[in-house]
Amino acid sequence: MTIHVDPSDRLDGHTAQESGQTGTACNPCGLDRHIDHSAYTVLDGTVKQALEVGKTRLIATGLIISVAFFAIGVRLVDLTLLQGNARTASSQTAANLPGTAVRGDIVDRNGVILATSLPTASLFADARLVPDAEFAARELQKILPGKSRAELLAKLKSGKQFVWLQRHLTPRQQSQINSLGIPGLNFRREQRRFYPHGALTAHAVGFTSIDNQGLAGVEQSFDDMLNSTDEPLQLSLDVRIQHIMAEELSAAMTEFSAIGAAGMVYDVQNGEVISMVSLPSYNPNEAGSAVDDARFNRATLGVYEMGSVFKLFNTAMALDEGIVSVNDGYDTTDPIRVGRFTIRDYKPKKRWLSIPEILIYSSNIGSVHMALEAGTSKQKAFLSNLGLMRPASFELSEIGQPRFPRKWREVNTMTISYGHGISVSPLQLVRAAGALVNGGELKPSSLVKHAPNETVAGTRVISEKTSRQMRHLMRLVVLHGSGRNADAEGFMVGGKTGTADKLRNGRYVRNSRMSSFLGAFPMTNPRYVVFAMVDEPKGTKQTHGFATGGWVAAPVIKRVVERMGPLVSIEPIEDHIADDRIEQLLVDVMARAGGHSLASQ
Amino acid sequence: MSMNKLALCAWLAACALSIWFAFHIKYKVQELETELGIARAEMQQDSEAIRVLEAEWSFLNQPSHLADLSERYLDFAPLLAEQVVHMGDLPLRESQAIDSQDSDGLEDIIEEILRNAPESSNEGGSGNTGGKRTVPLMRTGVPQ
Numbered sequence: 001m002t003i004h005v006d007p008s009d010r011l012d013g014h015t016a017q018e019s020g021q022t023g024t025a026c027n028p029c030g031l032d033r034h035i036d037h038s039a040y041t042v043l044d045g046t047v048k049q050a051l052e053v054g055k056t057r058l059i060a061t062g063l064i065i066s067v068a069f070f071a072i073g074v075r076l077v078d079l080t081l082l083q084g085n086a087r088t089a090s091s092q093t094a095a096n097l098p099g100t101a102v103r104g105d106i107v108d109r110n111g112v113i114l115a116t117s118l119p120t121a122s123l124f125a126d127a128r129l130v131p132d133a134e135f136a137a138r139e140l141q142k143i144l145p146g147k148s149r150a151e152l153l154a155k156l157k158s159g160k161q162f163v164w165l166q167r168h169l170t171p172r173q174q175s176q177i178n179s180l181g182i183p184g185l186n187f188r189r190e191q192r193r194f195y196p197h198g199a200l201t202a203h204a205v206g207f208t209s210i211d212n213q214g215l216a217g218v219e220q221s222f223d224d225m226l227n228s229t230d231e232p233l234q235l236s237l238d239v240r241i242q243h244i245m246a247e248e249l250s251a252a253m254t255e256f257s258a259i260g261a262a263g264m265v266y267d268v269q270n271g272e273v274i275s276m277v278s279l280p281s282y283n284p285n286e287a288g289s290a291v292d293d294a295r296f297n298r299a300t301l302g303v304y305e306m307g308s309v310f311k312l313f314n315t316a317m318a319l320d321e322g323i324v325s326v327n328d329g330y331d332t333t334d335p336i337r338v339g340r341f342t343i344r345d346y347k348p349k350k351r352w353l354s355i356p357e358i359l360i361y362s363s364n365i366g367s368v369h370m371a372l373e374a375g376t377s378k379q380k381a382f383l384s385n386l387g388l389m390r391p392a393s394f395e396l397s398e399i400g401q402p403r404f405p406r407k408w409r410e411v412n413t414m415t416i417s418y419g420h421g422i423s424v425s426p427l428q429l430v431r432a433a434g435a436l437v438n439g440g441e442l443k444p445s446s447l448v449k450h451a452p453n454e455t456v457a458g459t460r461v462i463s464e465k466t467s468r469q470m471r472h473l474m475r476l477v478v479l480h481g482s483g484r485n486a487d488a489e490g491f492m493v494g495g496k497t498g499t500a501d502k503l504r505n506g507r508y509v510r511n512s513r514m515s516s517f518l519g520a521f522p523m524t525n526p527r528y529v530v531f532a533m534v535d536e537p538k539g540t541k542q543t544h545g546f547a548t549g550g551w552v553a554a555p556v557i558k559r560v561v562e563r564m565g566p567l568v569s570i571e572p573i574e575d576h577i578a579d580d581r582i583e584q585l586l587v588d589v590m591a592r593a594g595g596h597s598l599a600s601q
Numbered sequence: 602m603s604m605n606k607l608a609l610c611a612w613l614a615a616c617a618l619s620i621w622f623a624f625h626i627k628y629k630v631q632e633l634e635t636e637l638g639i640a641r642a643e644m645q646q647d648s649e650a651i652r653v654l655e656a657e658w659s660f661l662n663q664p665s666h667l668a669d670l671s672e673r674y675l676d677f678a679p680l681l682a683e684q685v686v687h688m689g690d691l692p693l694r695e696s697q698a699i700d701s702q703d704s705d706g707l708e709d710i711i712e713e714i715l716r717n718a719p720e721s722s723n724e725g726g727s728g729n730t731g732g733k734r735t736v737p738l739m740r741t742g743v744p745q
Binding site for chain 1: 649652653655656657658659660662663664665668680681682683685687
């Protein structure tokens with residue numbers, strides 16, 4: 001195209017100049033006029049002279065024109081032969097065709113599409129051109145069942161140049177409307193967001209408005225990026241594990257008639273969130289009709305008192321600060337009285353308990369003693385280092401603000417030691433737990449997949465030694481304690497159960513609780529932290545009326561680990577060899593504690 | 602004079618040729634542009650169709666849907682930890698246990714499997730190209 005345009009531009013320019021010159025110098029060949037208007041008298045040789053003048057002018061003009069043509073020729077060769085290739089090389093490929101710019105896809109860690117844009121047609125009217133609004137409204141109403149005739153009529157009679165009648169038609173509707181042949185009705189091509197996996201990844205992916213503006217999830221937090229490139233955004237989620245977690249959680253919800261549940265799988269090496277489930281969920285393809293409870297992301301936005309799972313952090317603090325060693329312990333015979341509160345154990349042992357036993361039997365009294373010996377400031381600093389006292393930094397805008405006492409009194413130190421009086425989100429919890437088991441480094445949590453060889457820098461929060469001890473303690477809880485139901489054979493699950501009474505109007509309500517399990521596997525070299533939480537479970541006959549973390553959430557973890565282990569290529573091991581070594585720890589502790597036990601009796 | 606006429610003729614011919622050539626190029630370009638337009642439209646249609654198909658593929662691959670299909674049509678169950686065995690833990694056949702102690706055993710095992718395959722036609726077991734073998738790889742329908 002440029003080839004055609006350029007030379008003609010040039011030609012015009014030159015001829016314009018030319019005509020200007022010849023205009024002033026008169027017509028070079030018009031000898032008659034020349035002679036008529038000249039002041040010369042007709043003499044011998046004047047004709048010849050005039051011819052000479054004409055000839056030179058002709059030559060001059062010819063020269064100029066040929067120079068101009070030569071220049072055009074040079075330019076032509078330049079464009080076609082010399083620069084031509086460079087221009088054709090930049091021709092468009094399918095990916096960057098004009099008019100096909102679409103909002104980028106969102107895919108999971110294996111490239112499975114979680115959100116994509118599909119082309120659709122939308123119907124609009126130029127109301128000034130519609131000849132018979134009554135007829136058009138009647139006919140359109142038959143095709144568009146969602147619209148009332150009055151509404152359509154009002155729009156068609158509005159006299160506006162542009163008015164939407166229906167966005168995102170089905171192909172059938174489009175062809176029906178097309179065949180009506182009503183003037184003034186037009187289609188506009190649009191993109192519509194589609195979520196093939198629907199409710200499964202709804203809270204992570206989020207949804208968009210009808211104009212493709214992100215309103216929730218990564219659709220919102222990566223809105224600009226998704227609109228500017230059509231490169232897919234790869235999340236760290238794995239739909240298969242997401243499905244396993246969702247299925248097991250919803251089975252637990254049904255079994256225990258719970259009102260909600262949340263679950264996470266978190267990679268302790270690089271902070272990636274592999275699964276993030278919040279139930280009940282909603283269908284993002286019809287996000288407008290979802291209820292608020294379903295849209296609420298319990299995994300990141302909800303903050304909860306986590307109960308006994310906090311004893312892990314409490315123990316890690318005491319061990320890391322050197323306040324106790326695993327061989328130490330406390331007498332848990334007497335409940336602790338603080339003002340009008342009395343702190344008791346759920347299943348009192350009424351004897352001296354070693355540190356491993358305090359976790360195994362989930363002793364509140366032992367945990368309180370540990371926290372009191374460490375002191376308020378150390379506890380506060382430790383929890384803050386674990387990122388439990390500020391909102392998690394995460395690629396979602398639905399992030400809950402943790403709640404903790406503004407004035408941290410001694411009584412708060414006591415209750416926080418066993419997970420009451422502080423509320424955190426499951427996301428914060430799994431991230432902190434990751435630091436306990438991965439060697440002691442707190443990694444930034446991420447919902448976007450890292451490059452395969454990328455190492456994620458973390459900040460050290462506990463020593464490697466403490467981390468190793470915590471792994472052993474967590475395994476012991478599963479082998480001997482309340483977490484027995486989470487023991488997925490071959491995968492060395494370790495963890496801690498939690499059961500927290502729910503606060504309602506500032507009072508704890510019995511029989512309205514949060515049952516959870518916070519675990520990691522395989523304990524020989526932890527790769528994943530797994531967390532499951534069930535909201536307000538009710539005991540059943542099979543569980544003898546219990547609805548505690550050990551009965552409700554631990555079996556979920558067991559099944560999730562069993563099913564996801566082979567998927568993530570974790571080789572099952574004969575755990576008894578590794579377990580024997582860990583059990584030896586308990587045996588040693590008990591042997592050394594013999595004296596204490598006697599003393600307290 | 603005839604020289605001049607000849608030159609004139611040559612020039613006229615050159616002129617006519619260049620005019621013809623210019624128009625030829627012009628029409629050729631127009632034709633190519635139409636073709637390009639059609640090709641682009643087709644590409645856009647195709648890429649849209651691909652988007653729709655990819656979305657549909659992802660939709661059909663919903664884990665819950667696959668689990669449902671697998672339950673209905675296959676004998677597979679989730680893999681259990683005890684089904685994963687190290688190569689070293691596999692027992693050798695008694696006859697070979699003595700004479701092939703230092704071989705890695707893998708070839709023997711494969712040969713064994715092939716030999717026990719229902720329609721094994723020849724004795725060699727290796728290098729056979731014909732006939733579909735039904736080697737029982739992982740029948741996990743009923744846990745033992």
